[in-house]
Amino acid sequence: MQYSQKVLDHFMKPHNIGTMENLSVTATEGSPACGDQVTFYLKINDDSHVIEDISFQSYGCASNIATASIVTDLVKGKTIEEAKDISWKDATNELDGLPPVKMHCSVLAVDTLRLAIKKYELEKGLKEPEPFSKEVIIEELRSIIYPQAGEDIITLKMVKYVRLDDDGTVVIDLDIPKFDQNRESVVDEVKEHLEKYPEVKDIQVTLA
Amino acid sequence: MERVYLDNCITSKPDPEVIAAMMPYFTEKYYFPANFVSTGSSIQADLDDFKHIIAGSMGAKVSEVHFTSGGTSANNIGIKGYLMANSNKGTHIICSVIDYPDILTNAAFFENSGFDVTYLNADYDGFVDLDELKAAIRPDTIMMMTTFANHVMGTIQPIKEMRKILDDSGHNIALFVDAAHAYGRIDIDVNEYGIDLMSVSAHKIHGPQGVGALYVKNGIQLVATKHGINRLDSLDTGGISIAAIAGFAKAVQLQFSDLQVHIAKIVALRERLYEGIKKNIPHILLNGPDGNKRIAHNLNVSFDYIEGEAILMMLDVNNITVATGSACASQGLKPNYILMATGRNFVQSHGSIKFTLSRFTTEEEIDYVIEKLTVIVQELRSRSPLFNKNK
Numbered sequence: 001m002q003y004s005q006k007v008l009d010h011f012m013k014p015h016n017i018g019t020m021e022n023l024s025v026t027a028t029e030g031s032p033a034c035g036d037q038v039t040f041y042l043k044i045n046d047d048s049h050v051i052e053d054i055s056f057q058s059y060g061c062a063s064n065i066a067t068a069s070i071v072t073d074l075v076k077g078k079t080i081e082e083a084k085d086i087s088w089k090d091a092t093n094e095l096d097g098l099p100p101v102k103m104h105c106s107v108l109a110v111d112t113l114r115l116a117i118k119k120y121e122l123e124k125g126l127k128e129p130e131p132f133s134k135e136v137i138i139e140e141l142r143s144i145i146y147p148q149a150g151e152d153i154i155t156l157k158m159v160k161y162v163r164l165d166d167d168g169t170v171v172i173d174l175d176i177p178k179f180d181q182n183r184e185s186v187v188d189e190v191k192e193h194l195e196k197y198p199e200v201k202d203i204q205v206t207l208a
Numbered sequence: 209m210e211r212v213y214l215d216n217c218i219t220s221k222p223d224p225e226v227i228a229a230m231m232p233y234f235t236e237k238y239y240f241p242a243n244f245v246s247t248g249s250s251i252q253a254d255l256d257d258f259k260h261i262i263a264g265s266m267g268a269k270v271s272e273v274h275f276t277s278g279g280t281s282a283n284n285i286g287i288k289g290y291l292m293a294n295s296n297k298g299t300h301i302i303c304s305v306i307d308y309p310d311i312l313t314n315a316a317f318f319e320n321s322g323f324d325v326t327y328l329n330a331d332y333d334g335f336v337d338l339d340e341l342k343a344a345i346r347p348d349t350i351m352m353m354t355t356f357a358n359h360v361m362g363t364i365q366p367i368k369e370m371r372k373i374l375d376d377s378g379h380n381i382a383l384f385v386d387a388a389h390a391y392g393r394i395d396i397d398v399n400e401y402g403i404d405l406m407s408v409s410a411h412k413i414h415g416p417q418g419v420g421a422l423y424v425k426n427g428i429q430l431v432a433t434k435h436g437i438n439r440l441d442s443l444d445t446g447g448i449s450i451a452a453i454a455g456f457a458k459a460v461q462l463q464f465s466d467l468q469v470h471i472a473k474i475v476a477l478r479e480r481l482y483e484g485i486k487k488n489i490p491h492i493l494l495n496g497p498d499g500n501k502r503i504a505h506n507l508n509v510s511f512d513y514i515e516g517e518a519i520l521m522m523l524d525v526n527n528i529t530v531a532t533g534s535a536c537a538s539q540g541l542k543p544n545y546i547l548m549a550t551g552r553n554f555v556q557s558h559g560s561i562k563f564t565l566s567r568f569t570t571e572e573e574i575d576y577v578i579e580k581l582t583v584i585v586q587e588l589r590s591r592s593p594l595f596n597k598n599k
Contacts, residue, residue, distance in 0.1 A: 061518050
């Protein structure tokens, strides 16, 4: 599947690219190892909580750059509450779609935005830190896109079982088609997403 | 500028003379060879001519050349045919972690069928470790498989040294060589190199897609692995496009006439490209060896701090076709296995671009690519958080 013209437009001439002076908050998600990383810089009005300015930097492919660019367009001028409602599907639709194997780029852009807003809320005391729980794990797994289908593994019901033990062990059972060449990379991604939580001490993933 | 095609390692533009040579076999001479009937015997005579051309290009005898429906068919028929015919002598085979997927997937197939496979490592420049080869040989080793010129890093393997090590072992070990990327880009004489089985492909040298050849040294035993009616060849049964074979023969004639001049011209263009990149763009890494240990048409360079699919897409918008080893440009979302196995880190693998030139590549095209690439790398680095941090 090819990129849409809109993806190419945002890739070739991204909106709101670069770093920012006097920013309120910045957040980075992804890693050079995966080949995609996004950093957002936000200026938020402390009274109205309107995102007055946003910019980004990207190490990644064409769709990584295009999705970050469209997210900055969608977010600018919105309150943080409104911005939190923007989903990766909204970003994808704005770009007239993405190839299924590229959907994770859209997820990465939206996740990075949400992380920035969360950091801001915690810094400003607008929100209490969320205790780590099974629900947090499931929410995190919603960010993992099954490349063949372009949908997340929770929606696709590929996650059959999740348990969080008191000692920080996470047990997950996945059901992924046996013939699939991406089976192992989905497992790697699950581990990568959960390893960033200091509460997680061990991750046991079983493939059905 | 019209499209600049620098992905000739995947497939190359058929020469107009190749197309012309194929046409009669679509329109008038659309027969299969057969004895006695005039239509069929005239085709047989043509096929004999074509086979002489292919055999001559690699120093083989006519009886040692089999037409196949492509390079991968040749690899399958050669590897499977030899291993199944000789498994009574041993079930150990050797290849390397950086071989072409045809070799690696066949090795995996035989591993699952009870064979032992030793996967040799390769050094930073992509040369297979010959000390490991010496150590890997066992009394039950029956074949070594290798890729003559690596399809990613362009490394030309030391085939003669490999042959010597196999012979010095005192065991009877066949040498299978996938030469698809080397054929028509270096002078290959199968006897001089001591090759037992070798595969080549037409569409890598401006011939048509869907045709190749398998060299089988006289005396090497193969069992048939593709069963069916014997139209042209007892190994690749059924119909093989005679038009494609005609095109293949023409492509070989064109590619091998003045082979050394042709190689020198491509090497000069490749060096022009590499020098231009080195002069204009900092923070780059050459993947594979420098100079004449590299196949003529391949240049592979990693650009630090940026990702290859983005470079590839921007070059595409500028009418330039290249390839990348980035995970983001692969269906499996994994960085290229050869770059990773030879010691590159993730960023160097993701940021790699492979340029493969051809007989049709011009100086103007190379200069255009250097100009566009310089601007593109600068632009993408200005967007990259990794570059800001490191510069």
